[in-house]
Amino acid sequence: MTPPQRKRRHPGQEPPPPPPPPRAAEPGGEEQGRPKNPERLYVITGPDGARAELDLVTLIVAREEIPPSVTPEQATLLRLCTSPLSVAELSAYLGLPFSAMTVLITELITAGLVQARAPIVRQALPDRSILEAVMHGLQKL
Template identity: 75%
Template sequence: MTPPQRKRHRPQPPPPPNPPGTADGQAEPKNPEPKNPERLYTIAGSDDGARAELDLVTLIVARSAPPPAATPEHAAVLRLCAAPLSVAELSAYLQLPFSAMTVMITELITAELVQARAPIVRQALPDRSLLEAVMHGLQKL
């Protein structure tokens, strides 16, 4: 499944000047371009307002397929999280702010549909002397 591409908002060019004869009392020309309102987010969480301790790099993994009664946003999260994704990636793919994602993911964790994991940290490289000792021991075999 290919994640959706994020669209960038570019500022609109200023409107062209009014044609002659439309000023002072005459009808204004119709603007064929509708204005694009800012998107508002209202995602209600639990009654007590508790949220899971999530970070931008916390990995989210789906435990099951989306149930038929899931909201479109929850179903999209569950489909995207078939492989582990960070909260930041989910927020970017779904074009939702981080705060809205934490509420949604908290609901999914409570319903036991997803699992939150700490990010995978690379371990420090082993000591060089240990690697040399292993190499010399293998060469003697």
């Protein structure tokens, strides 16, 4: 019995390399290196209309329960807004750009489902009289 013969391959006869494995999608629905589909944003937000004056730090709070007529994105937004969240946080959680978030939030504001609040601004420096009172109190100890 003779052993099997090995065949030599010539450079042009090599089989093609296997295709690369599919990349995992990022949490925002975007694959690595590929831009988001702008058609998807239009489907989510609908035609462009009037927008509410919102900042990244504007707080959004849900006012009512989730009605069955809202879109899935709006329902998710209402679930997140049981406690006040900024527009920037909502944008990050939903993986949508700020412009799309303003459209969604404007629709919810006009429907009366959410309320937009100005952010709570804290005073940058405490009052000088309070600092002096604390300093004198510490010196008396």
